[in-house]
Amino acid sequence: MRDIHCHILPGVDDGARDLSASLEMLEAAKAAGVTSIVCTPHCRDPYFDFNRMWNAFHELQAHAGGFPLQMGFEVAHPKLLELGIEQWAPHLCFDGSNEFLLELEPNCTERDFQDYERTIFELQGMGLTVIIAHPERYRVIQNNIEIAERLLRQGCILQASADFLGGGRFGKEKKPAKRMFEKNLYRYIASDAHKPEHYAYLAKAVAKFPRRGAHMRV
Numbered sequence: 001m002r003d004i005h006c007h008i009l010p011g012v013d014d015g016a017r018d019l020s021a022s023l024e025m026l027e028a029a030k031a032a033g034v035t036s037i038v039c040t041p042h043c044r045d046p047y048f049d050f051n052r053m054w055n056a057f058h059e060l061q062a063h064a065g066g067f068p069l070q071m072g073f074e075v076a077h078p079k080l081l082e083l084g085i086e087q088w089a090p091h092l093c094f095d096g097s098n099e100f101l102l103e104l105e106p107n108c109t110e111r112d113f114q115d116y117e118r119t120i121f122e123l124q125g126m127g128l129t130v131i132i133a134h135p136e137r138y139r140v141i142q143n144n145i146e147i148a149e150r151l152l153r154q155g156c157i158l159q160a161s162a163d164f165l166g167g168g169r170f171g172k173e174k175k176p177a178k179r180m181f182e183k184n185l186y187r188y189i190a191s192d193a194h195k196p197e198h199y200a201y202l203a204k205a206v207a208k209f210p211r212r213g214a215h216m217r218v
Helices: 019-031 050-062 077-082 085-092 112-125 137-145 145-153 161-168 173-181 198-210
Strands: 036-041 069-071 075-077 099-103 129-135 157-161 187-190
Touching: 019 050, 019 198, 050 069, 077 085, 077 099, 077 112, 085 161, 099 112, 099 157, 112 129, 112 145, 137 145, 137 173, 145 157, 157 161, 157 173, 161 173, 161 198, 187 198
Parallel strands: 036 069, 075 099, 099 129, 129 157, 157 187
Antiparallel strands: none
16 A cells, blocks of 8 residues: 655654654554555745755665655645746656646635646646645635546546545545545545554545545555
């Protein structure tokens, strides 16, 4: 089971505070059934430091006992535009793959989706597969699930964050996530873990919403 979204790298964002915390998260991930992890620190202010994040990845990798780790980023849309899509996108996808984890803005509106669609089209034109992080967290999708279906029609993949079981980061994600599962809109469940306890949500979410053929992977 691959966890494609977590904040396990030591001391680089609002996730693991140090290497000891990272290793505690790693043990919790193993206990939840995770067999490989994509490390996805925040690419947004005030955290983003490309070289420091890569150094943290190598530090964790050196102490992970051979557990399969892959470097990636959770890329906030405004930060991507600030950095420059053409220049930075190839460096922010999952290392060794064409997968790109894109975070939209929680309070985005339907009008904002015109900008998102342009960005997604440009990323896809570069040969990248766009994964939308936790769509259940975005207010516009909470109000209108058809927006999530619109992202699928554009060729995006949707990733649920397992903490929706407890209401999610903002306390309103459980119902929209359930509706999206009922419509089979998600491809992935990820931990979005910031601390060891978050992996308990992943184990519960995978048990509650098991794989549905090729449509559900974790």
